[in-house]
Amino acid sequence: MMKKSVAMLAVCMLAQSHLAIAAGAPAPQEINIVLLGTKGGPSLLNTARLPQATALTIGDKIWLIDAGYGASLQLVKNGIPLRNINTILLTHLHSDHILDYPSLLMNAWASGLERPYHTGVWPAGNPGDDEG
Numbered sequence: 485m486m487k488k489s490v491a492m493l494a495v496c497m498l499a500q501s502h503l504a505i506a507a508g509a510p511a512p513q514e515i516n517i518v519l520l521g522t523k524g525g526p527s528l529l530n531t532a533r534l535p536q537a538t539a540l541t542i543g544d545k546i547w548l549i550d551a552g553y554g555a556s557l558q559l560v561k562n563g564i565p566l567r568n569i570n571t572i573l574l575t576h577l578h579s580d581h582i583l584d585y586p587s588l589l590m591n592a593w594a595s596g597l598e599r600p601y602h603t604g605v606w607p608a609g610n611p612g613d614d615e616g
Contacts, residue, residue: 513542513543514541514542514543515540515541515542516539516540516541517538517539517540517541518538518539518541518562518564519538520534520537520538520539520554520555520558520559520562521533521534521535521536521537521538521550521552521553521554521555521558522536523535523536523552523580524536524580525580526552526553526579526580526583528553534552534553534554534555534558535552535553535554535580535581535583536550536552536575536580536581537549537550537551537552537554537555537558537559537584538550539559539562539564539569541564545570545571546564546568546569546570546571547569547570547571547572547573548569548571548572548573548588549573549575550573550574550575550581550582551572551574551581551582551583551584551585551588552580552581552582552583552584553580553583553584554584555584555587555588556584556587556588556591559588565595566588566591566592566595566597567592567595567596567597567598569592569601570601570602571601571602571603571604572585572588572601572602572603572604573603573604573605573606574603574604574605574606575605575606576605576606577605589601
């Protein structure tokens with residue numbers, strides 16, 4: 485599911501940037517995607533890969549998509565300061581997508597975060613409702 489979500493997001497952003505260029509708009513901002521964790525499920529039997537987390541940077545804005553176990557550490561290892569994240573998007577509330585969320589908040593405040601993160605869960609729906 486995460487791979488599909490990231491792929492759809494990338495396709496939408498590329499399509500939007502090409503339409504903007506065709507319409508004579510300024511050149512698009514630089515886009516970077518860092519896959520911080522790509523392992524499905526919460527098990528840590530193999531620590532070579534960690535659960536779901538992706539950093540998306542467009543210009544000077546940073547989105548964290550999911551916060552699986554180890555996301556805070558992976559952000560730091562990849563040179564992305566926790567205090568610079570603008571928005572956290574949780575694709576759904578399974579443990580392999582949210583386990584590091586509390587640690588991320590605590591570590592961000594400890595590293596100088598001066599304003600709260602914007603956090604959203606997508607798709608919106610009732611808790612426990614996989615249909616959204």
